[in-house]
Amino acid sequence: MTISATGRVVGSWRGAWLRVEGHWMWYRRHWVSTLYSTGLQPVLFLAAMGLGFGSQVQAGPATGGVSYLVYVAPALLVAGAAQQGVGDSTYPVLSGFKWQKDYVAVTATPVSPGQLVGAHFIWSGLKLTLAGTIYAVIAVFFGAWQNFGAVLVVLVGTLTGLACAAPMTALAAKTFDEGQRFGLLFRFVVMPMTLFSGTFFPITQIPVYLRWLAWLSPLWHGTQLARAGTLGGVGGLAVLGHLAYLVALVVVGWALAHRWFFSRLVA
Secondary structure (H helix, E strand, O other), X not given: OEEOOOOOEEOHHHHHHHHHHHHHHHHHXXXXXXXXXXXXXHHXXXXXXXXXXXXXXXXXXXXXXXXXXXXXXXXXXXXXXHHHHHHHOOHHHHHHHHOOOHHHHHOOOOOOHHHHHHHHHHHHXXXXXXHHHHHXXXXXXXXXXXXXXXXXXXXXXXXXXXXXXXXXXXXXXXXXXXXXXXXXXHHHHHHHHHHOOOOOOOHHHOOHHHHHHHHHOHHHHHHHHHHHHHOOOOOHHXXXXXXXXXXXXXXXXXXXXXXXXHHHHOO
């Protein structure tokens, strides 16, 4: 619980959900402006790569014996979630501290910095789940799913997005300049991660001496889980390993963000 200077008490969950409610009030008025980035962009990638380029790719060992559309569909959902998670946790978080300063305003109320962090992750998770659901439903009409594993892919996308968002939230909380590092991050980390983490082709096609970079990528772990949910072919221990890696990123990122939000907002 948090006790304000006026003596009001706000429970931990209540404080976080008040902030989530504020996000929702904004979102329901401006959801059209975010529709492309949160739902349509991955679908357009699916049309271009799965139907366009994919029509030239023969099913074979590299695609697990399925069409390229079916092979790439779960990976594109997860890749979109990773990009959304990073995007929502860099400049928007920095803005809360530096430009709009709404974090300063919110923590002047009984809502604590810790509740603010919790609200950010709750809201990010809800948006990721919504975007993944939109993609999954539209992809049905493409013939991209072979079974109900698409439901698992949506959940994996949410987890992967949060695994990318958590460290970025912590990084944004420790950023005091204009956020130039975020531009470099998108150019030299996010885009290469999207291209070389098994999204479009198996990482076995990458030279062995560079393959460890894919193993470090949360997107590769998420992609493996997503394909396991729809196509199979991933052992139980491997699934647990991928899950553990993503959960660890969420936990460590949340802990750092929690600490640095307090240090920046509580003087």
